[in-house]
Amino acid sequence: MRSMANDVKELADIARKIRRLIIEMLAEAGSGHPGGSLSAADIIAALYFSKMRHNPRDPQWLERDRFILSKGHAAPALYAALMLSGYLDENTKLTLRKTGSPLQGHPDMRKVSGVEISTGSLGQGISVAVGMALAAKMDKLNSRIYCLTGDGECQEGQVWEAAMAAAHYKLDNLTVITDRNHLQIDGDTEQVMAIEPLADKWRAFGFEALEIDGHDISQILAALDRADTIKGKPVYILANTVKGKGVSFMENKVNYHGVAPTREEAVKALAELA
Amino acid sequence: MVEKAATRDAYGKVLVELGKENPNIVVLDADLSGSTRTGWFAKEFPERFFNAGIAEQNMIGLAAGLAVSGKIAFASSFAMFATGRCWEQIRNTVGYPRLNVKIVASHAGVTVGEDGATHQAVEDIALMRSCYNLRVIVPADAEETKMVIRQVAASEGPFYVRLSRSATPAFYAPGKCDFRLGKGSIIREGQDAAIVACGIMVYEADKACDLLAREGISARLINMASVWPIDKDLLAETAKKFGKIVTCEEHSVIGGLGSAVAESVAAECPCQIKILGVSKPCQSGSPDELMKYHGLTAEDIARAVKQIVA
Structure with missing residues (x-):
């Protein structure tokens, strides 16, 4: 499905709705990861509602573009996009993380239509994305593979094994995006285990690396379009973001990496996202 | 004198046959394609063979990505690395999602011999048996290996097949093996x-x-x-x-x-x-x-x- 909403304003509004759903889901669940879900909302909105060719009425459409949430803990952001684009019934939103729910704490491809691969253990989604890109090349499909990683996730060795393979196989149908929100559970990435200079690392591994403001919809769309024009190598987009973006009291607060909002906090957050 | 053959040789041969029969078969290795015999497939079907380099965890992920895209993915290395190093990748990204990935490892057990303890996988059956949805097959000889690999390719979902380095005695006469999944x-x-x-x-x-x-x-x-x-x-x-x-x-x-x-x-x-x-x-x-x-x-x-x- 092409361009449900090309308009930047409309995409910003969808990102706002994604953020509202994230807060509603997490408040009801009582646990989960608000910070990294909120920071990814604009990127995910741009992908699902403008850039990617996909069809919620035919989730297995062979020529679809594919989105892999390698930072699986941002599951609520993915679920929200799948709800708003019609893969997933919005009524499931109050079941997140509850026994028997399709909305597992981390995405399960066998439980939710539209989830391309189960993720949650960091570093693994990107390897699968590389495998999908290899398959798309083999089958001469026009599909593009989009993989969203966390910044802390780039501390996993497997990320770099996957990066090496993507460049080795010249996978110009692969775009890896890092949600660079600077915070991981134990604190600032540069304090815990420094990853900078991050874009240079990806360049050294053979990617064409772009750097953008990950909350500026125009910049996100421009970078995604630019990626299509780069041939012979995979593309990396370093998206600078703010952890907890859109909820003032969560922004840049490491505590909201893995702590859900209370009901009172949710009311406050939803007022800000009205 | 008993006739001897290595199960890994039988694997290499049957992979080439399967490659001819089914264009959906893809094979991955992690820089051991000469030893695991996946190199024979690589020679026949270079466009369907992917060397992951010495990066077994990524190999499992690549196999999962190919499988989820409709391929039947065989991934091979030595048993120590294919199962021990990649246990969590297999558990989370192959087993739970029930993907069509066939992990076929050679050089299992103590008969690896001179390479010593670091290369002698004696925990791999335990590791793979504990992974949800994984089925674990240990063929007795080359003849049974051929049959097992064919059944594994034809059965949807993940498998672990354990092979040996050494040439071992042929136990079954050609055509006499009656292997069935889940049966002794x-x-x-x-x-x-x-x-x-x-x-x-x-x-x-x-x-x-x-x-x-x-x-x-x-x-x-x-x-x-x-x-x-x-x-x-x-x-x-x-x-x-x-x-x-x-x-x-x-x-x-x-x-x-x-x-x-x-x-x-x-x-x-x-x-x-x-x-x-x-x-x-x-x-x-x-x-x-x-x-x-x-x-x-x-x-x-x-x-x-x-x-x-x-």
Whole structure:
């Protein structure tokens, strides 16, 4: 499905709705990861509602573009996009993380239509994305593979094994995006285990690396379009973001990496996202 | 002189046949394609072979990505690295999502020999058996390997197949193997005890039966190539009939075939079970010497049977 909403304003509004759903889901669940879900909302909105060719009425459409949430803990952001684009019934939103729910704490491809691969253990989604890109090349499909990683996730060795393979196989149908929100559970990435200079690392591994403001919809769309024009190598987009973006009291607060909002906090957050 | 062949050679040959029959078969390796014999497939079908380099965890992810895109993905390395290093990748990204990834590892067990402990996987059956949705097959010889690989390719979902480095005695005559997933196969009948074996230990156990026969002891020998799922019905019937079982595997006594047999028998029809396997630290040596060191020869099996029937 092409361009449900090309308009930047409309995409910003969808990102706002994604953020509202994230807060509603997490408040009801009582646990989960608000910070990294909120920071990814604009990127995910741009992908699902403008850039990617996909069809919620035919989730297995062979020529679809594919989105892999390698930072699986941002599951609520993915679920929200799948709800708003019609893969997933919005009524499931109050079941997140509850026994028997399709909305597992981390995405399960066998439980939710539209989830391309189960993720949650960091570093693994990107390897699968590389495998999908290899398959798309083999089958001469026009599909593009989009993989969203966390910044802390780039501390996993497997990320770099996957990066090496993507460049080795010249996978110009692969775009890896890092949600660079600077915070991981134990604190600032540069304090815990420094990853900078991050874009240079990806360049050294053979990617064409772009750097953008990950909350500026125009910049996100421009970078995604630019990626299509780069041939012979995979593309990396370093998206600078703010952890907890859109909820003032969560922004840049490491505590909201893995702590859900209370009901009172949710009311406050939803007022800000009205 | 018994004819010998390595199970990894049989794997390499049947992969090439499968590649010709089915364009959806893809093969991955991690810089060991010469040793695992996936190199034979690579030579025939370079566009369907992916070398991941010395990066086994990524190899498993690549295999998952290819599988989820409709391919039948065979991923090979040495058993130590394919299962030990990648356990969590297999558990989360192959097993739980039930993907069509076939992990076929060579160089399992102590018969790796001279390379020593770092390369002798004696925990791989335990590791793979504990992964949700994984099925674990340990063929007895080259003939059974051919049959197993064909069935594994034709069955949807993840598998682990355990192969050996060394040329081992041909146990089955061509066309005589009756492998079925989830079923054990009675190789010979007996009166006094039962032996359940897998992999190269089937041959040793068969020789043990000959030794025992000279002393008037007869044992039922079961080839349990399908270690997981295991043949509960045959084990229950065997436990009931004999009340005494010896298991043999070229693997740790913890978590492998012996454990699977004990778990099954304990639930259905408890009886006395003696588990033969690796319980000492691994070390370098020739395969024959190491089999003696670990107590995995026909003589060791015969001794265990005599003890249990005494």
